[in-house]
Amino acid sequence: MANGRIVLEVENVRKVYGSKGTSFTAIDDVSLTVRHGQIMCVVGPSGAGKTTLLKCIAGLLNTTSGRVVVDDVVVTSPPPTLAMVFQDYQSSLLPWMRVEANVAQPLIARGMKKRDALATARETLEAVGLAGAERKYPWQLSGGMQQRVAIARGLAYKPEVLLMDEPFAAVDAQTRMELEDLVLSLRARFDITILLVTHDIDEAVYLADQVVVLSKAPTTVVDLVSIPFGQERNQIDTKDDHRFSELRGRVLGMIAH
Numbered sequence: 001m002a003n004g005r006i007v008l009e010v011e012n013v014r015k016v017y018g019s020k021g022t023s024f025t026a027i028d029d030v031s032l033t034v035r036h037g038q039i040m041c042v043v044g045p046s047g048a049g050k051t052t053l054l055k056c057i058a059g060l061l062n063t064t065s066g067r068v069v070v071d072d073v074v075v076t077s078p079p080p081t082l083a084m085v086f087q088d089y090q091s092s093l094l095p096w097m098r099v100e101a102n103v104a105q106p107l108i109a110r111g112m113k114k115r116d117a118l119a120t121a122r123e124t125l126e127a128v129g130l131a132g133a134e135r136k137y138p139w140q141l142s143g144g145m146q147q148r149v150a151i152a153r154g155l156a157y158k159p160e161v162l163l164m165d166e167p168f169a170a171v172d173a174q175t176r177m178e179l180e181d182l183v184l185s186l187r188a189r190f191d192i193t194i195l196l197v198t199h200d201i202d203e204a205v206y207l208a209d210q211v212v213v214l215s216k217a218p219t220t221v222v223d224l225v226s227i228p229f230g231q232e233r234n235q236i237d238t239k240d241d242h243r244f245s246e247l248r249g250r251v252l253g254m255i256a257h
């Protein structure tokens, strides 16, 4: 895994909002390299430019300078091999569409036949633990289940890279742990690469192969911390490992200063 090919490169990205006089430098200079199959977690103080960075990677915002390369292609618009899952699952799902239609809709928009899109949607819903919920409406599901639908929607068109922006910030602690374990299982099942922004240092250390620590704005990379737990992790043993608390302390120390 550590030797996987590079699927995402952020090269000296700088992002300045506004224009002269009222400009604000959100990102000063950030470079990252993400390899196939990795989970990379991005942490940093509030306002550190984490969402700005994800939007630049997703092709939703232009960089001021520097560039993002996904699958060897320089990003100038949303890359077809990349999907994004947001914290606010309610606004990413359409309330008047059944769950399976919510997942199928982006596939149909890309030209897949409706029947095939629905079949793929059902398969993906099964993979995120939602078999049986296909014909429900999003508002009939719990918050955690709605976020699973949003994840299925991102996964259904088989992206190379999944970007997640604080995906579990709006759910309770128990659901959060279940969703974290879902992320670990999806990495293995879909053979994807994941870049996840979180405020939760425990979550970052639990999920990541590498944790990127950002400074406050104007943002730079303070450190890149390698996490040595491999692919097999569980909420009890991994968090009981003495290295877990050491790594958490190290990351927290960098954010607090």
Ligand SMILES: Nc1ncnc2c1ncn2[C@@H]1O[C@H](COP(=O)(O)OP(=O)(O)OP(=O)(O)O)[C@@H](O)[C@H]1O
Pocket (backbone or CB within 6 Å): 017, 018, 024, 026, 044, 045, 046, 047, 048, 049, 050, 051, 052, 053, 217
């Ligand atoms: N459209 C915009 N115009 C001007 N400034 C902006 C804009 N969007 C974000 N900013 C500023 O850029 C900085 C980084 O914002 P961003 O949302 O990327 O940070 P963040 O690390 O995701 O924050 P949080 O952890 O609070 O979610 C903040 O100071 C924010 O106020």
